[in-house]
Amino acid sequence: MYDMKALYEAESVAHAIQLRLEHPEAQIIAGGSDVLVQMREGKRAGKELISIYMLDELRGVSLDEEENIRIGSLTSFSHITRDPIIQKYINVLGEAVDMVGGPQVRNIGTIGGNTCNGVTSADSASTLHAWEAIIELTGAEGTRRVPIKDFYLRAGKVDIRPDEIQTAILIPKASYDRTAGYYFKYAMRNAMDIATTGCSVNCRLSSDGKTFERVRIAYGVAGPVPMRAPSAEAAATGKPVSAETVEQFSLAVLNDINPRDSWRASKALRQHIAVELARRCLLESVKRCGGEIHEAV
Amino acid sequence: MKQFKQVTFRLNGKEVSCVVDVRSSLTDMLRNQFGLTSVKKGCEVGECGACTVLINKEAFNSCIYLAVWAEGKDILTLEGLMGPNGELSDIQQAFMEEAAVQCGFCTPGFILTAYEILEEPRDYTDDELRKLLSGHLCRCTGYENILRAVKKVLRQRLEAAKA
Numbered sequence: 001m002y003d004m005k006a007l008y009e010a011e012s013v014a015h016a017i018q019l020r021l022e023h024p025e026a027q028i029i030a031g032g033s034d035v036l037v038q039m040r041e042g043k044r045a046g047k048e049l050i051s052i053y054m055l056d057e058l059r060g061v062s063l064d065e066e067e068n069i070r071i072g073s074l075t076s077f078s079h080i081t082r083d084p085i086i087q088k089y090i091n092v093l094g095e096a097v098d099m100v101g102g103p104q105v106r107n108i109g110t111i112g113g114n115t116c117n118g119v120t121s122a123d124s125a126s127t128l129h130a131w132e133a134i135i136e137l138t139g140a141e142g143t144r145r146v147p148i149k150d151f152y153l154r155a156g157k158v159d160i161r162p163d164e165i166q167t168a169i170l171i172p173k174a175s176y177d178r179t180a181g182y183y184f185k186y187a188m189r190n191a192m193d194i195a196t197t198g199c200s201v202n203c204r205l206s207s208d209g210k211t212f213e214r215v216r217i218a219y220g221v222a223g224p225v226p227m228r229a230p231s232a233e234a235a236a237t238g239k240p241v242s243a244e245t246v247e248q249f250s251l252a253v254l255n256d257i258n259p260r261d262s263w264r265a266s267k268a269l270r271q272h273i274a275v276e277l278a279r280r281c282l283l284e285s286v287k288r289c290g291g292e293i294h295e296a297v
Numbered sequence: 298m299k300q301f302k303q304v305t306f307r308l309n310g311k312e313v314s315c316v317v318d319v320r321s322s323l324t325d326m327l328r329n330q331f332g333l334t335s336v337k338k339g340c341e342v343g344e345c346g347a348c349t350v351l352i353n354k355e356a357f358n359s360c361i362y363l364a365v366w367a368e369g370k371d372i373l374t375l376e377g378l379m380g381p382n383g384e385l386s387d388i389q390q391a392f393m394e395e396a397a398v399q400c401g402f403c404t405p406g407f408i409l410t411a412y413e414i415l416e417e418p419r420d421y422t423d424d425e426l427r428k429l430l431s432g433h434l435c436r437c438t439g440y441e442n443i444l445r446a447v448k449k450v451l452r453q454r455l456e457a458a459k460a
Contacts, residue, residue: 002363006300007319009365029363036322036361037342053366078355102432103410104349104358191431192344 002036003045010052016165017140019050024162026050030074030113033105058112058167061085068134069171073112077124078103080111089176096127096183096200102191112166115148118156118225125152125226126200127183129218131175139164155224179204179214180288182281186273188264196265197221197273201281205241209291212236212245215282222257222274229256232278241291250279306367309377323359323367324348327374335375335405339434346433349406350374356410356432375405378412388412388450395446399437407433411447418454426451 008023010016019026026048029035038044052058058074061083069089071080077097080086086094100106100114100123114122115135128148135151137144140163148169151159160166181202187193198220204213215236218228229252236249259270286293305314308331315330324341327333327350336359339347343361350359351373378386388411391397398404407430414421414429421429426447435443 001318001320001325002322004320007363007365032363033343033361036363040342051363051366053363054368101343102346103429104346104356104432105343107355107357108343108362191428 002039003042004039004049005046006048008048008050010050010055013055013057013138013165013167016050016052016055017138017163020163020165021140023048023050028052028116028165030110030116031076031108033101033109034113034117034119052165064170067173069176071111071169071171073136073166073168074110075112077106077109077111077114081106090127090131090171090181092181092183092200092202093124093127093131093171096123096185096198099123099183099185105192111169115151115169116158116160116166118152118154118158120155120223120225121195121198121221122226123183123185123195123198123220126198126218126220127181128169129226129228130181130200130202130216131171131179132216133175134170134172135166136168136170137161137164138167143167145170149228152225177204178289180285181216182284182288184277184281186277194264195220197259197270197277199274199277199281201278201285203236203282203285203289205286205289205291209289210241212239212241215249215285217249217253217278217281219253219257219274222253222259222270227257229253229278231255236282241286241293243293246279246282246286246293249282250275253278302365304365304368306369307371309373317364319363319365321364323350323357323362323364323372326364326367327359327372333374333376337402337405339402344434345403346406346410347403349409349433351409351413354413354416356413358432373409373412375408378408386412387453388415388446391446391449391453392443395442395449397439397442397446399435399439403433403435403437407435407443411450414447415450415454418451418458420455421451423448 008019029049029051058072060072062070064070081094081098114124133148135146183200185195185198201217203215220226232252235252239245261267300319327336337347339345341360343358348360
């Protein structure tokens with residue numbers, strides 16, 4: 001038995017909103033792989049829960065009328081990895097969420113929950129930041145859309161208003177068009193572990209493959225919330241596709257990131273890893289864009 | 298305040314229904330109300346995989362799954378693998394032949410994850426199989442034999458599909 005004060009089960013998105021207003025103290029539960037564990041550990045013991053898990057309308061991946069990718073917030077990690085739209089346009093997201101926990105956790109864990117818990121180490125978060133995802137929230141007055149960088153307020157705190165639930169995550173066409181990326185999770189074990197640092201890079205090359213038209217990079221666990229590295233992006237965007245650019249790009253991340261010492265890893269180790277991951281991820285992204293770099297450095 | 302709910306679902310091929318305390322995990326309900334003790338209580342925080350069951354053919358840790366979410370689902374536990382005359386499934390047989398069992402606590406979970414993997418047999422590499430089995434802990438450290446058992450059934454099923 002969980003130490004739960006009460007359970008309110010939403011039967012529709014509108015009902016979920018009504019429950020949110022009726023029970024302002026209650027915690028939303030999606031797949032529960034965080035909330036139920038925290039309840040078991042005592043951190044959320046004795047709380048009321050609003051379950052949205054049964055809302056099948058929040059599951060699945062589709063393309064909307066503007067060809068943006070729309071991922072329902074309750075879509076599980078394993079379904080994202082297997083989805084043909086994800087594989088075609090943003091395969092790196094499917095690869096990133098395939099590194100969460102273990103197989104059973106990837107069947108229950110949802111992308112909505114992975115972002116709403118506001119955790120910096122979430123495996124989906126760096127890729128969603130690097131691809132400038134848009135968070136869709138639905139509340140009593142309708143839906144609103146928030147860029148993911150504004151959605152994260154601080155560690156463990158995201159911009160969900162008292163009447164809202166997250167209903168979808170969108171990847172705009174302008175973001176995924178002619179773009180490929182790579183995610184590297186650095187952790188101590190291959191399974192059932194949390195990232196020491198996670199890095200997600202993507203790029204778009206000019207049609208002759210010689211210039212970086214756009215380079216984007218984001219980290220998990222390089223600061224209290226997932227973050228982009230703007231100096232690194234500036235160091236590569238518009239520059240020639242070369243080993244030198246990759247080198248300058250990877251060193252520039254140190255201007256942007258702010259990792260901390262923790263029992264998982266020291267700040268120095270995290271900085272070292274961040275530079276190396278940026279380098280490897282950009283090299284792999286170039287390859288995936290069909291570009292070539294002759295290793296000189 | 299005690300809160301109860303009627304839950305109706307398929308369990309090992311049969312329609313079932315019961316009234317459950319909403320605070321129950323699926324592990325609690327399967328063990329206490331249906332007597333399915335192959336669903337082990339291990340870590341109870343979704344790390345060890347001993348409580349694994351299949352829900353709509355996907356493996357879940359039943360310890361971090363609310364019992365009320367079973368509504369309308371198709372749930373399979375180890376007990377459901379038994380044939381009409383008590384026969385073992387090919388996976389269970391292979392686990393015995395390869396000595397992939399020591400204390401047996403992790404075994405039901407491993408077998409159900411193996412069941413999910415082997416429903417769509419294809420040529421998996423050892424690394425792929427290790428990753429697919431990585432949601433289970435075996436403290437007798439019998440991983441090699443478990444991997445061998447899963448590979449054995451995989452080979453059998455691939456050969457049967459060819460024939």
